[in-house]
Amino acid sequence: MEPWGLSGPAFLGLYWVALAVVFVAGLVLVVRARSGGASAPDRGSLDEYQLAWLSGGPLRVTQTAVAGLLARGALRVNRGGDLKPTGVSGGAADPVQAQVLRAVGQKAKVSRLDKLRLEETRIGKDLAADLVNRGYMTRPGASNGPRLVSVAFAVLLVVGVARLVNGVRLDRPVGNLIFALIVTAILWLVLRAVASSRRPKPTAKGRAELNRARAASPRGGVPHGAVAAGAGVGLAVLAPVALYGLTEYPDDEMSEIFALNAQRTTGGDGGSSGSSCSSSSCSSSSSCSSGSSCGGGGGCGGGGGCGG
Template structure:
């Protein structure tokens, strides 16, 4: 038998395809097990009642927390939105760390641009660490370990294919199909490496989901605005955005102006919304009126061979 490694080319191709499929299956299973174990953190550590920004982070990650801070500052008149959907500071610097981080970068920036700048801020890291210390976020270390394991498996299969490919070429065997499969393995390894390098938004643990559910249930109940329910201040625009996103902002015009376009990654244009908008140089306040005596019009601000 002159077949390399005692395996014919067609048999190796079948084996390699099976290995690629098995590794993908193992990665999915391991990822699911790790996610389930991370989510099983059911006990929240003792601590003060969660802030509206902690709830926002649990509900939608750093971007939702940033949105809630923007909503609070606009409602209090410390930020304003002009007719080009740009946010700028107009009041005194706030005390809350996350609000300060938002306020400091609000220099004719869109919501998407402010999100991009605040994601890596010290205030956002402190907010995440506070939730992590209380057991309200799923383990990031466990997810990274599972992705590292998946990457190692993917690289091992790639190396196995490359060795067979080199051996087949040296023996002058047809390797067209194997070249294609090795390329597939290389792409899968690259994807696994990229996934490992990306942390992504932290997900709530079981305790975090429970706390978030309690806050939403309380907020939907007969609780007067501004009253405490479940240890959380439920009234105001910040709480509405924290739990429901910009769609829940109490002012429709400002909601439309502050909502980033779909697929926005921190950039964002400066064009106004369709329909009429505020006059040039004016800005929309939380009451949807324009400054400088003007008013908002129209309801809008804003190859052929085997494997060696």
């Protein structure tokens, strides 16, 4: 009598069919999880903070809020990249800016904005959840792979190993079964590798929205000095930073500060030399005279600021 009422070839045939079904189902679930799948109605275009999250994650959202606070005069930054609140009333224009302003506290560094951990706040979680629900970002669960598929693979392996032990005990040929178990383990690892992701990512819909936004606001499209010239604190300031980072802040002096701090963060020399605040960059009133640009006396190095 055959063990389990199945001959070896019959068991292997059923095993291969079950393995194929589980693997294909796993691929389908992974693709669906990574594609997002909108479960809430799309309410129109994304704002700057949502674009920032798609473009650079929670850190980019924090940078965008910092850009708005700097433009409104609620924060100032010095040549060393130190951020400090100015204490002006009504400095924050929205809840995200208010959250970042509170998190900055007395002092923070541009290069350490990631330590503010906006993604752990209620505002950050709501931003991410809205993008997921509208299909712009993959669901967080996609980072670990579909659990049901993992359970199914585990069950297949347990059943296969049990059959293997039984076959060895009955002195039956088990070479093909060993091969099937090896293939099962490999396919499980492949599926987990496909599904793995450290954090949610933009879906195809999210990438398309980013491409449209970047086409409408190309890098360098907002002239530096637009803030001082009175272009406002809306799209002219926030959109470039949301899409490309603080180095695209539309002010010569401040974008230079951000670039220097980015070099320090990535290991470049980034040193602030005497040429950093040359006459060409400090002679204009729009670069260093405003309190929001360079942080008063510390703005362009030296106790005398820009005017000597």
